[in-house]
Amino acid sequence: MSASLAGAPVFALQDGNNFYVSCERVFNPRLENKPVCVLSSNDGCAIARSSECKALGVKMGDPLFQLQDLVRRHGLICLSSNFALYGDLSARVLEVLSQFSPDIEPYSIDENFVRVERMRLLWPDLTQMGQAMVARVKQWVNIPTCVGFGTSKTMAKLSNHVAKKNPQFGGVFDSTSYPAKELGALLATISVGEVWGVGRRIAEKLNAMGIHTVQDLRQSSPKFIRSHFSVVMERTVAELQGISCLDLEDVAPPKQQIISSKSFGTMVSTQEELGEALTSYVTRAAEKLRAQRSVCGAVHVFVMTNRYTTRDPQYCNGITIPLPNPSADTMALAGAALAGLKAIYRKGYAFKKTGVMLLDLSPAGIVQGSWFDQVEVQSRQSDVVMAALDSLNARFGRDTVTVAAAGTQKRWVARAENRTQRFTTRWTELPKAYAK
Structure with missing residues (x-):
């Protein structure tokens, strides 16, 4: 067997x-x-x-x-x-x-x-x-x-490349049953940069060491590779040799920070419109935060002009706003973000992009307030409101209920001039069938 x-x-x-x-x-x-x-x-x-x-x-x-x-x-x-x-x-x-x-x-x-x-x-x-x-x-x-x-995730990914x-x-490659000599010859034709986790800089360093192909790396000593790179690369070599070091992740680990940002469809100059866009992005980020059952301790806000144009003056800035208590409440996060925007906004610039990063994430449910405040009570009330908000939006569609500061006109929304219908997720965009 x-x-x-x-x-x-x-x-x-x-x-x-x-x-x-x-x-x-x-x-x-x-x-x-x-x-x-x-x-x-x-x-x-x-x-x-x-x-x-x-x-x-x-x-x-x-x-x-x-x-x-x-x-x-x-x-x-x-x-x-x-x-x-x-x-x-x-x-x-x-x-x-x-x-x-x-x-x-x-x-x-x-x-x-x-x-x-x-x-x-x-x-x-x-x-x-x-x-x-x-x-x-x-x-x-x-x-x-x-x-x-493959007998490892790295070899499975490489086999998919093959x-x-x-x-x-015919769209299927099984490296576990492929003859060893022929497999080595095949891997010798593939650049080492195709290995999962080997980026351009690592590939360049490997090339300088005489390691140019997947087979070259596969035949290297894991300890030698670790001495020049890291334990991660040592693990990669072991995986290429068929030794499984990475198991499936049943549940993806919670993100350590959550970012939400987009370029605008048209240039934006006013603080009001920047605030609407920023609030919309905070709303998306807060949904992701609650989905992974986390709270954040700080909100980072940034704005930037279009760096690809020479006609307009350039400005780029960001600020981090610590929260008095960790939160996943959209309104609390939006309030902090808008306070940050007020601090860094400058008149006279045409802005191309704004965004938010939720930082200092921790599991929800272990937040401790100061001795005299009512953090625990407020947190429970917030949880109820946010759960209702998420439930309504999940049932009736995104932004059915949202923060008023996100605005209604949304002139800044990113262009999608050639987007096809969302055939499978919107009742109003179902494909039509005609019978003759």
């Missing part, structure tokens, strides 16, 4: 192909086989590209204004991001994968780790299991996907 059949860890990494573009194609088949890119918030730059778009030379981060010639000459289709749709389809993919194993860790909106060794009696052949995953996700959600298998880049594997 093989080690994997005996119960050693085996991980799969499922990754949606060109995920945002694939989501758009689910409800608009006319986009198939056409160059399509999805733009960042405010229609700023390319964040997802179809294969046809990549063939035109479009790179991640290319700004929209540089793509206009491709739009005219090659019919490039540029769509505004539709994160409500992408998030919903991501959840549907996760539901499909749960039929293959209960042990799943969503890694990102388009990637999921699945631990599968307990399923080996049903699926002794991992390639067949991966092919079944790919087929079912395509049939039920219509999202093309690739699957890679599946994506090598069509002969």
Whole structure:
């Protein structure tokens, strides 16, 4: 019996192909086989590209204004991001994968780790299991996907890279059963920068040490790597050697800070409009704070002008406002943020962006006030109000009930001029079917 059949860890990494573009194609088949890119918030730059778009030379981060010639000459289709749709389809993919194993860790909106060794009696052949995953996700959600298998999360992620880049594997690569000599030769063709957790700077340092490929790093001594880098890189080498050091995270660890910010659709000059935008961002951040059952002890606010223009005067500033008591109350956080904005706002500037960071996070429920105040009573009252607020917005839609300071006109809202309908999450945007 093989080690994997005996119960050693085996991980799969499922990754949606060109995920945002694939989501758009689910409800608009006319986009198939056409160059399509999805733009960042405010229609700023390319964040997802179809294969046809990549063939035109479009790179991640290319700004929209540089793509206009491709739009005219090659019919490039540029769509505004539709994160409500992408998030919903991501959840549907996760539901499909749960039929293959209960042990799943969503890694990102388009990637999921699945631990599968307990399923080996049903699926002794991992390639067949991966092919079944790919087929079912395509049939039920219509999202093309690739699957890679490994005895560690790092090898599973690398195997997924192999599946994506090598069509002969049909979208599935199982490194656990691939012949050792052939696997080494294959990994020797992959740049070390493709390893999970190896960024550009680390890759450059490895290259200077004569380590250029994944196989080079895989054959290195973990202790030698640790002496030049860190215990994290030592762990990476062990994972490349098939030793599992990272298990699934059943529950993602609470974030140590929460950031909410966006560029404006139009330039903003008044403190009032900046305050509306800031309050809106605080509202989003506070929802995330409560969702992870945390409170924050300080609020950092920043503003900045458009650093890419030379016509207007430049200004950038930020300030941190400590809270008298840790809180997750939207109104308390918004009050602190607006006080910070008042301190750093300057007339005569056209602002492009503002944002908020919630800092000094701690678990809710262990807040202690001073001996004479009524913090505990106020905290309980706040919890009731915020729970009601979250419940209403979850049931009837975002911003059904919100802080008045967020305004109603919202002239500053980021551009999304080419956003498709939120087909699966808004009743008013359901697709229409016509019978003849």
